[in-house]
Amino acid sequence: MSVVAIEHTTAAPKSLWRMIRDDVACVHQRDPAARNTAEVALLYPGVHAIVLHRISHGLWTAKHKFLARLLSFTARFLTNVDIHPGASIGERFFIDHGAGVVIGETAIVGDDVTLYHGVTLGGSSWSPGKRHPTLEDGVLVGAGAKILGDITVGRNARIGANSVVIEDVAPEATVVGIPGQIVRKARPRSGPGGRIDLEHHLITNPVADAMSIMIDRIDFLETRLAHLQQKVGASLADKGRPQIQTEDQTS
Known part of the structure; x- marks a missing residue:
């Protein structure tokens, strides 16, 4: 099991309300267009998708799987974001321009992860068990990228737009292409004021x-x-x- 999964199972869980509040608050650090909390809470489909997922995931873990899938289906209809209720998602998760994102059942997502529109965390096997990717803390995935199979994307890694990743990615690396290739290793991820560096387009060719x-x-x-x-x-x-x-x- 990945480090992310171990951390999430051993750490003291936060309340649902606290996690949702953090999901809303983190948007101001990652979207320059966010003007106030009310606008983020009411008008951001990516925020709505994660809020509804947290509720459906609670139902899923409580063995109310039909209700969990029903709520997940409703969330997909409302937000155009498809997150399976079985997926494990950490704190301060943000989907920018929430549209066309797909996250599979056995995916594990760490804390402070950012996805852009069109991202897929998909499976590549019919085998039971872990079939979907693990994204460790601080990962940023560009628009349209596909991360497939039971692989691990290391802490603070970046996946370039429209890349297809089918192998493990080292921490702090930048990956681009089809299939994905590492084009840059360590790179600072924090900008002024501790904000996450969103310049994922600055990758080598x-x-x-x-x-x-x-x-x-x-x-x-x-x-x-x-x-x-x-x-x-x-x-x-x-x-x-x-x-x-x-x-x-x-x-």
């Missing part, structure tokens, strides 16, 4: 980096070739032989 390296290498080889040609030409001139003309010199 591995294809552009490879092309840049190739261009630099070609420039070096061309310079070296020109230097060798000059040396050979000078040597032939000293011996009274005609110089070798390159394609550029004859054109």
